[in-house]
Amino acid sequence: MSDRPYHHGDLRDALLTAAAAVIEESGPAAVTLRDLARRVGVSHAAPAHHFGDRAGLMTALATDGYSRLADAVERLGPVTDLRAAGVAYVSFAVGDRGRFEVMFRPELVHQDDPALRAAQARAMGALQAAVAGWSADRAEDPETVAVAAWSLVHGFATLWLQGVLPPDLGADAATAASAVAGVLTGTD
Amino acid sequence: MSDRPYHHGDLRDALLTAAAAVIEESGPAAVTLRDLARRVGVSHAAPAHHFGDRAGLMTALATDGYSRLADAVERLGPVTDLRAAGVAYVSFAVGDRGRFEVMFRPELVHQDDPALRAAQARAMGALQAAVAGWSADRAEDPETVAVAAWSLVHGFATLWLQGVLPPDLGADAATAASAVAGVLTGTD
DNA sequence: CAACCAATCTTGTCATTGACAAGTTCACCT
DNA sequence: AGGTGAACTTGTCAATGACAAGATTGGTTG
The missing domain is CATH 1.10.10 (Arc Repressor Mutant, subunit A)
Known part of the structure; x- marks a missing residue:
């Protein structure tokens, strides 16, 4: 035809x-x-x-996203300052928005897909390893600290993508993310 | 018929x-x-x-959600500890999940709807007022601190709802949220 | 009290979509 | 040369969102 x-x-x-x-x-x-x-x-x-089906496509896209996130974090190596990891996380979310938006929407994907779960595990492991050195210095339970760090950068990334954050933060997500992450680390 | x-x-x-x-x-x-x-x-x-249309229904639901969130935060009054505000935020998200999930999905609603914007503004104002007393004590720029606090609780709420957080945190979102928010405040 | 009227809800219809079934084309391997 | 399976096609169906036009009803006015 x-x-x-x-x-x-x-x-x-x-x-x-x-x-x-x-x-x-x-x-x-x-x-x-x-x-x-x-x-x-x-x-x-x-x-x-x-x-x-449609969910299968979304699953493949999310899997691809987790792999890219893991790559980005592993490239970072172990960090002693949360800000580096936070900037990497936010930079990925903003730079690869199309994939990031699907990664955390369980209803859109086949959550039990083996490839997805593997990529997910790799990314989470990389993040945990990157932050391990930093969280060891804190007084609180390391896992609670890790969850706080993840919550902070994840929340910042999603709010930034939705455009609901005040414009005073500037146009560069990485710079703003570093400043915001600094509140948690206490460094300035 | x-x-x-x-x-x-x-x-x-x-x-x-x-x-x-x-x-x-x-x-x-x-x-x-x-x-x-x-x-x-x-x-x-x-x-x-x-x-x-469908987006109109979602808009009404999101508007309702912002109103309820504003009510919950205003009931709180001014807080000196971020954890109280964080617990309120997370409790709303978990308890009113059906509305919370729509509030931060711009593509699902009519973002320019006047009622939506008004409810949004009221909720954001209430949150800012609640945290103002606490952020004034910090060394950093108050707005940066406020964004950090919002990012932390918002990220925790969304990650919690998606079930990706480690199960060690327990089954009660409010308790876990309080512990996680404590990492930012430095209190234990 | 009757007539109207605007809001509420109904039936009917259409283009679009996801999913499925069955057929066609092609690259590669023996 | 021939076959074999993966890649892609056309055809179809039920479900959906949106729209149009009609039916019903509670209130309100003359």
């Missing part, structure tokens, strides 16, 4: 990239299998072959 | 309550105007009369 080749060649990645782009523009609710297919130039049922 | 009265009498509130219940069970993506209509016992187009 059309002159495009029957085999796309890289359809899976193309769909994931397109999905991330749609989410960055309009949020996860705007992601439609048929729209992605149109954007990439394939038939409306092609995505189902690679991902099964 | 059926024997139910033509006028429901309290359809608007009934739909909002049903929507909150659906979200608590299955998340915002599971909310369907037609399903809500069925649950409440009206025709499939009845919801549109009260809310216009």
Whole structure:
């Protein structure tokens, strides 16, 4: 019918990239299998072959996101200042917003997917390892401290992405995140 | 056709309550105007009369949520310990999960809705007033401190709701929130 | 008290979507 | 050369959101 080749060649990645782009523009609710297919130039049922269903596509995107987050944190190495880890976390969320927004929406993905769980575990392990050195210096229970640190950076990232934070913080998320994380560390 | 009265009498509130219940069970993506209509016992187009469209219903639900949050925080009065405000915030999120989940999803609501913005402003004002006394004692810029506090409790609430936090924190969100907030205040 | 009126709710319809089924094309391997 | 399975297609169905037009009702006014 059309002159495009029957085999796309890289359809899976193309769909994931397109999905991330749609989410960055309009949020996860705007992601439609048929729209992605149109954007990439394939038939409306092609995505189902690679991902099964819509949740399958979201699962693949979230898995990809956890892997990238783990990469970013592992590149960091062990940190003694929470701010470095916080900046990495927030930078990932802002820079890879399309994936980050799906990672913490359990209702959109197949939570029991093995690949997802593995990538999730790797990212969490990397985060914990990165913060371990810092939290050891604190008086409180290390786990409570880790949860506080995670809550702080995660909350900041989501609030920043939603644009509800006061504009006085500036336009650079990393700089603002560092300042906010400094409140927890007590450094200035 | 059926024997139910033509006028429901309290359809608007009934739909909002049903929507909150659906979200608590299955998340915002599971909310369907037609399903809500069925649950409440009206025709499939009845919801549109009260809310216009799906986003209109979500907007009303979010507005309701901001009002309830503002009520909860104002009941608190001025606080000198962040933990009290944090517990109130998290308790609202966990207790009114169906509304909380919609309040921070800009893509689901009509963000420019006047009633929404008013309720939002009231809630944010109440939070800021509650924390003002506490943040004044800190060395850092008060606004940065306020953002840090908000980020911490908001992040904790969302992570808690998603069930990704370690189970060692216990089953009571308020207790865990108090402990985690204590890391920021430095009190133990 | 009757007639109206605006709000409330209904039925009917349409384009879009996700999911599924069955067929077609193609790359690769033997 | 031939087959074999993965990649992709067309076709279809029920469900949904949105819209249009009509039916019902409580209140309100003349």
